[in-house]
Amino acid sequence: MPTEGGYGPRGQQPSLEMIIRNIQQRWQSFHFKGSPLLVLAIALAVIFLWTAWFTVQPAETGIVQRFGKVVRTAGPGLHFKAPIGIETVRTLPTARVLKEEFGFRTVAAVSGQRTQYAADSKSESLMLTGDLNVIDVQWIIQYRIEDPILFLFNVRDTPKTIRDITEAVMRRVVGNRLGSDVLTVARVEVSTEAKEEIQKILSEYKTGVRLVTVELQDVTPPDTVKPAFNEVNEARQDKERTINQAQEQANREIPKAGGEAAQSISQSEGYALERINRAQGEANRFMAILADYESAPEVTRRRMYLESLSGFLAGLKDLYIVDSDQKALIPWLPMKSGAMPPVAPPVEGGKK
16 A cells, blocks of 8 residues: 555555556645635736836836826836736836947947948938038937936837938038038038037927937948049149148248348348448547637648558558668668668768
8 A cells, every 4th residue: 555655565666657646636635625716816926926026227217107107217226016017117228328320230240350330221321412412421329318208208209200300400411511521621510510400309309318429420422423532532632732831831931031031120220320320420520620620720630640641651561761862772661569670781982
């Protein structure tokens, strides 16, 4: 006979048939004691507890709805709600920066490899500029969800609305400028203007979105006209380089010429001042001599003659005195200081 635990006689293991029969007996006894209600109660309790809590991730915000009406928001962590579908929760990544791409799509990158991009959205990126040229503009926008309730319920499809507004504004901004400017120098201006206008429209629509940045990724002409655009850009770069070189030379030569001119003017002014002062001194000296001459003409005349002769003789090295009656060697008188005149030779007849 099997024991209560389902085992056979002492020392023997129960067979499979005995185990199944034992389980059936236990289930029948349990069933007849009202166990289906207990099972149902346990199941309801599990469902109740399972649907009464939810978890919000660190970068998210939870929006709790009771029969579709928003009743509260929940931050990151574990929270409780009314179970069995009375309250439902929707989460949004309010702490993350979201991105929308236009004109290209980012292909999921394999670990250890560079991110790949697929430019397969020409309908978004091809635009007409103000000078009736077609260019290919690829750009991105980054934004945050400031108000999750407005983001979910004030606009039917907020991400699509953001894309439609961004594309319309970018086409208008690019269409108001020359294609060459958008390709070269006006890219920052286009991004700034587009960001301001997109944010203004999103705020008017009450989308609960705050733009972080609008950035042009790549601006190129269409493939069919790229060679012509490249030639134009090269010519424009050569022009700019020539202008810069000329400006550099002008910046170097103009200050140099200005310095030389200032130096010449200063030298001329100094020479003029010197000549004026010298002429003034000569005039004053002449007036002084004239006054002396008027008071003592003979003395002044002799003094002037001696002064002139002294100045003249001071520059002479040797002085030769020629006498028509002299028949010997010509005597000479040295004018150097400390020199002694030579002794004249005796003259015939005993005369010196």
